[in-house]
Amino acid sequence: MARTNAIGLTKADYKGAPTTLCQGCGHNSILSQIIASLFEMNVRPEDVVKFSGIGCSSKAPTYMLSRSFGFNGLHGRMPALATGALVADRTIKGIGMSGDGDTASIGMGHFKHVIRRNVPFVYIVANNGVYGLTKGQFSATADQGLYLKRQGENPYMPIDICMEALASNATFVARTFAGDPKQVKTLLKAAFHHKGLAVIDIISPCVTFNNRPESRYSYEWAKDHEAALHQIDFVPPEEEIWLGEGLEPGEVRDIRLHDGSTIILKQVDEDYDPTDRFGAIKAIEESYAQNVLLTGLLYIDPEAPNIYDILDLPDEPLNRLPTDRLRPSAEALEAINAGLFHA
Amino acid sequence: MTVETASSSAPTAARPAVVNDFSITVGTINGTGSQTSNLTLLRALFKMGIPVSGKNLFPSNIQGMPTWYTIRVNKDGFIARRDEHEIVVSMNPATVDDDLAEVLPGGVFIYADHLRPRAMRDDVTVYTMPARKLAKESGAPPKLRDYVANMVYVGVLAHLLGIDLDAIREALSYHFHGKAKATELNFGVVQKAAAWAAENLTKQDPYRVEPMNATRGMILADGNSALAWGALFGGLQFLSWYPITPASSVAETINEYIPKLRKDPVTGKNTVASIQAEDELAAINMAIGAGWAGLRAMTSTSGPGISLMTEAVGLAYYAEVPVVLVNVQRTGPSTGLPTRTQQGDITFTYFLSHGDTEHIMLFPGNINEAFEFGWRALNIAERLQAPVFLMSDLDLGMNHWMGRPFEYPEEIDRGKVLWEDDLKRLAEEGRRWCRYEDVDGDGVPYRTVMGNRYPGAAYFTRGTGHDECARYSEDPEVWVRVNQRIKKKYHDGRKYLPQPVVDTMDGAQVGIIAYGSTDPAIVEARHYLLHDHDMPTDYLRIRAVPFHDQVRDFLAAHAKVYVVEANRDGQMAQLLRMTYPELATRIVSHSRSDGLPLTAEWVVAGIQEA
Numbered sequence: 001m002a003r004t005n006a007i008g009l010t011k012a013d014y015k016g017a018p019t020t021l022c023q024g025c026g027h028n029s030i031l032s033q034i035i036a037s038l039f040e041m042n043v044r045p046e047d048v049v050k051f052s053g054i055g056c057s058s059k060a061p062t063y064m065l066s067r068s069f070g071f072n073g074l075h076g077r078m079p080a081l082a083t084g085a086l087v088a089d090r091t092i093k094g095i096g097m098s099g100d101g102d103t104a105s106i107g108m109g110h111f112k113h114v115i116r117r118n119v120p121f122v123y124i125v126a127n128n129g130v131y132g133l134t135k136g137q138f139s140a141t142a143d144q145g146l147y148l149k150r151q152g153e154n155p156y157m158p159i160d161i162c163m164e165a166l167a168s169n170a171t172f173v174a175r176t177f178a179g180d181p182k183q184v185k186t187l188l189k190a191a192f193h194h195k196g197l198a199v200i201d202i203i204s205p206c207v208t209f210n211n212r213p214e215s216r217y218s219y220e221w222a223k224d225h226e227a228a229l230h231q232i233d234f235v236p237p238e239e240e241i242w243l244g245e246g247l248e249p250g251e252v253r254d255i256r257l258h259d260g261s262t263i264i265l266k267q268v269d270e271d272y273d274p275t276d277r278f279g280a281i282k283a284i285e286e287s288y289a290q291n292v293l294l295t296g297l298l299y300i301d302p303e304a305p306n307i308y309d310i311l312d313l314p315d316e317p318l319n320r321l322p323t324d325r326l327r328p329s330a331e332a333l334e335a336i337n338a339g340l341f342h343a
Numbered sequence: 344m345t346v347e348t349a350s351s352s353a354p355t356a357a358r359p360a361v362v363n364d365f366s367i368t369v370g371t372i373n374g375t376g377s378q379t380s381n382l383t384l385l386r387a388l389f390k391m392g393i394p395v396s397g398k399n400l401f402p403s404n405i406q407g408m409p410t411w412y413t414i415r416v417n418k419d420g421f422i423a424r425r426d427e428h429e430i431v432v433s434m435n436p437a438t439v440d441d442d443l444a445e446v447l448p449g450g451v452f453i454y455a456d457h458l459r460p461r462a463m464r465d466d467v468t469v470y471t472m473p474a475r476k477l478a479k480e481s482g483a484p485p486k487l488r489d490y491v492a493n494m495v496y497v498g499v500l501a502h503l504l505g506i507d508l509d510a511i512r513e514a515l516s517y518h519f520h521g522k523a524k525a526t527e528l529n530f531g532v533v534q535k536a537a538a539w540a541a542e543n544l545t546k547q548d549p550y551r552v553e554p555m556n557a558t559r560g561m562i563l564a565d566g567n568s569a570l571a572w573g574a575l576f577g578g579l580q581f582l583s584w585y586p587i588t589p590a591s592s593v594a595e596t597i598n599e600y601i602p603k604l605r606k607d608p609v610t611g612k613n614t615v616a617s618i619q620a621e622d623e624l625a626a627i628n629m630a631i632g633a634g635w636a637g638l639r640a641m642t643s644t645s646g647p648g649i650s651l652m653t654e655a656v657g658l659a660y661y662a663e664v665p666v667v668l669v670n671v672q673r674t675g676p677s678t679g680l681p682t683r684t685q686q687g688d689i690t691f692t693y694f695l696s697h698g699d700t701e702h703i704m705l706f707p708g709n710i711n712e713a714f715e716f717g718w719r720a721l722n723i724a725e726r727l728q729a730p731v732f733l734m735s736d737l738d739l740g741m742n743h744w745m746g747r748p749f750e751y752p753e754e755i756d757r758g759k760v761l762w763e764d765d766l767k768r769l770a771e772e773g774r775r776w777c778r779y780e781d782v783d784g785d786g787v788p789y790r791t792v793m794g795n796r797y798p799g800a801a802y803f804t805r806g807t808g809h810d811e812c813a814r815y816s817e818d819p820e821v822w823v824r825v826n827q828r829i830k831k832k833y834h835d836g837r838k839y840l841p842q843p844v845v846d847t848m849d850g851a852q853v854g855i856i857a858y859g860s861t862d863p864a865i866v867e868a869r870h871y872l873l874h875d876h877d878m879p880t881d882y883l884r885i886r887a888v889p890f891h892d893q894v895r896d897f898l899a900a901h902a903k904v905y906v907v908e909a910n911r912d913g914q915m916a917q918l919l920r921m922t923y924p925e926l927a928t929r930i931v932s933h934s935r936s937d938g939l940p941l942t943a944e945w946v947v948a949g950i951q952e953a
Contacts, residue, residue: 046796051632062803062815069793070803071635073628074654080583080625084632084640087581087616089794110628113621314612317794318580319637320762321607323755326578326614326639328604330751336572337748341386341517343558 006042014039019063026178026204026219027057027126031064033181034095034124037188038065041236048093049085053078053107056133056206057099057126076107079114082121083307089317090308093192094121101131104140104159115168118196118306122188125161125199126178128206129217136209143216148209161201162298166281171301172198173280175294177222178205183295189234190297195258196306203293222293229272229283229296230265237261257302265297274300358449358549363393363418365429365550369496370442372435374406376490379518379529380497381412385743386514387506388416389563392555396422396863397743398940403588403681409438416552422745423864424738424940429550432496433458434474443467451548453499455492468548470540472499477539481532491532498536503544505551508537562746566713566739566860567671569749571596573717574641574667575604575615578755581633581640582617583626585648588681589737590671593643594619623648627655627668634659634666635804637760637792639721643669646688647678649695649732656730657696658806663779663788663829665724665731665758672736674938683938684737686859689914692732693888699826701833704732704888705841708862710746712841712886713739718752719841725758727787727836736909738940739860759789763797777812778802779825786832833889840887843894848879853950854901856894856919858885860940861909867943872950880950885915890922898926905950911936 002010014035021027038048045067052058054075061070073081082096103111103125114123129142138146138154141161146154165173172194174187184202191198205211205219213220230253237260255263255274265274273279280299287294314321367384371377378399385397396415402408415422433442433454440461446452448466455474463469478492501511512530519525571593574582584594598617605615616633620626626642633640644652649670659666672688674680693702705720707713716733724731761769761776769776776799779788788811791800802813810816810825848869857865865882872878883897898904898919906916913932920927933949935941 044796046801049793067798067801069801071632072803072805072807073631074658074806077624077628077655080620080628081632083618084581084583084629084634085636085793087633088636088638088792092794109621110625113625117618311616312613313616314607314610314614318614318616319792319794321614323578323757325607325609326580327755328576332604333576333749333751337562340562340564341389341514342562343389343392343560
């Protein structure tokens with residue numbers, strides 16, 4: 001018998017169509033962790049909606065959560081598509097699946113602006129530094145000097161997704177590595193409970209086009225150079241907070257999210273403060289100098305108003321409001337007419 | 344005071360009075376508040392019961408460039424633009440010579456006395472006015488003096504033409520939202536200027552106004568506001584937009600009126616989400632997301648924005664997502680003439696997207712239709728699960744037009760949406776639901792929307808090939824089947840679109856087809872064709888594409904049909920010839936694109952010569 005969660009579902013209930021991504025693609029591992037996190041958090045697939053753009057990353061939503069609504073839209077436009085849709089029902093959890101081409105090139109403008117609006121959904125960038133579906137061109141996150149077959153050497157500086165997010169005042173910024181499933185899953189859980197937009201930059205090696213050991217986007221490099229900021233634990237709102245065994249209080253930092261859940265960080269770097277935006281930017285800069293892949297929750301502002309607050313929308317789904325609540329009265333139209341200049 | 348009147352001349356002393364039938368053009372500098380003066384004149388004349396129209400010819404600029412405003416006064420109700428200006432007022436030193444050249448022989452030229460025209464014409468009546476002096480004497484603070492100087496010409500015209508000062512006061516009070524201080528400051532200048540004119544100017548021209556009863560019960564409004572109110576009364580739930588002339592005031596009016604009209608009676612929260620997007624790409628993708636998720640969604644833009652939205656429109660067409668795109672057309676291609684009008688996006692919009700597509704376009708011809716199509720477009724989009732283009736233009740959208748009070752919309756139509764109860768009922772009846780299945784034989788499938796938690800309600804929407812059950816498919820037969828079904832949906836769906844308006848005359852051999860804001864020019868042209876050229880005409884005004892069968896019948900009933908439009912290439916004529924190749928030889932295209940609204944004289948000339 002397959003294990004069931006508290007709402008009586010098995011992991012199979014969270015599955016999608018069989019994957020057509022390459023064997024060993026980091027994206028498959030991300031999908032597994034999305035499924036695992038929702039399963040473990042007892043979220044019904046019907047309460048989730050998936051969005052994506054174009055690219056290998058954006059094909060991925062087909063391969064999970066077939067009981068959820070999904071919309072595979074246009075290249076780079078996932079943030080805008082998700083914004084419009086999520087306004088319709090604030091009781092649903094959104095996942096936006098994007099890639100480095102989708103987010104850091106064609107969709108960069110939308111990425112920055114969805115951050116400004118703090119639309120509550122989990123924005124995953126499956127980041128491998130390369131265009132896979134079009135067979136191996138450099139993306140904007142590729143390292144300068146990276147060598148690829150047919151492309152030669154990349155002469156341009158890379159874009160850092162997390163830096164861009166921080167510069168745009170993102171309220172949840174994390175980086176992780178697809179080969180570190182435990183951290184991926186824990187960050188996903190925290191992201192699902194975040195009040196606003198949660199950006200997770202997941203280094204997800206492309207086994208076909210960009211997996212040379214010297215590439216920052218290879219399994220080998222990332223495994224050797226991953227430097228976790230902290231060990232993360234996440235406690236959903238309905239559970240008692242348990243501080244774990246053997247931790248001294250001084251080593252632990254709790255971050256309470258708006259819904260009562262808690263992220264527990266066991267510090268590796270002793271004074272890293274994920275509520276300090278400038279500190280996060282500094283830590284990323286330093287990671288370049290140290291040639292390490294800095295992972296973990298880089299920044300969080302759990303209380304910033306989200307787009308529902310900003311637009312002052314009702315708590316109930318806007319798309320279920322009956323028509324009589326969508327139309328002003330005949331008297332209101334008479335008032336408009338009376339207010340116009342008339343002879 | 345003799346200096347100010349020194350240049351008055353009297354070439355037309357004994358001419359008969361010209362009453363309620365002339366055009367006034369005022370040349371000013373933009374950013375000096377002249378729009379207040381111009382609207383005050385327009386409203387006062389309208390208040391006197393005289394049919395009027397006002398056209399603003401403005402630059403793509405914030406401050407300091409020439410701008411002109413033309414008011415047409417016409418006792419017969421003809422309100423199209425004219426090329427002739429009987430009365431020209433110049434307040435702009437940079438354009439005074441050009442302004443003088445614009446006056447019809449025998450007309451009137453009025454200019455501020457700080458202007459220095461190079462030469463004066465002897466075939467026009469000339470009045471000068473001490474605009475700055477009177478502005479200074481008004482007691483207005485120095486920073487407002489340019490502004491109130493524009494009120495001087497209002498007062499001078501009031502005296503010369505006989506405009507009712509009470510009507511001017513009402514117009515000012517309306518403009519300043521009843522604020523007494525602003526109203527009285529400006530009205531004081533108008534009164535002083537009128538009194539100055541009475542004392543210092545000798546009326547030597549034949550033009551004057553007389554009260555009529557032709558505007559009773561009517562309103563003045565701009566098409567963009569009308570459209571915005573129509574959408575709000577039609578249950579709009581989502582608006583995404585990016586600033587662009589001449590469409591911005593659609594969104595701005597919606598934003599202004601959400602707090603007044605669309606607070607939820609139950610929760611006090613907003614029932615419309617309005618987002619100013621980062622660009623038009625985002626605006627349309629947001630609207631598509633919202634329409635897909637079951638919101639009545641709209642985006643408003645102009646031609647350049649539509650260009651950017653092209654890819655997404657193809658997605659909405661093929662994924663069958665309801666969304667309304669308002670296109671307040673301006674002169675293109677490219678940046679073109681951003682502040683001038685055109686009906687230039689017709690063929691472009693019809694075929695918008697790569698691949699095989701056709702689109703629904705609605706053409707409002709006046710402010711009442713702008714209001715009506717504002718709500719009706721939302722119904723059509725949801726009924727047909729399709730993008731709907733609401734094709735307004737700068738002339739209708741940004742200028743003030745006379746109209747009837749707006750009428751309360753018909754019922755909101757949400758189309759074929761299945762919620763939990765509907766799916767439960769289907770399951771009990773042993774029937775399956777598939778997203779793109781043509782159950783009713785009308786080409787329109789049933790849809791569920793995000794948030795429906797019933798088992799099996801969810802489906803995956805994609806712009807890639809899909810079968811009736813929304814599954815990915817590259818099967819050639821499936822592709823053909825789904826796309827033919829969509830084509831049928833557009834063909835059969837015509838019954839939901841506004842029908843054309845037909846007006847016939849006895850003995851007419853010649854037909855005229857037009858659409859949108861050119862209606863006043865056509866109406867006036869038909870009058871001249873009948874009375875001056877003994878040519879009765881039949882007139883069909885298209886209000887929607889794809890065409891109703893009446894359009895074909897109209898073409899078939901006339902050996903010659905002129906298709907009159909404001910673009911270079913005769914775009915509607917192109918669509919008509921393509922749709923009805925067997926009738927194509929009957930179609931004569933009469934089109935022009937110079938950025939300006941069409942005139943009746945131009946319409947007549949084309950129909951005469953061909």
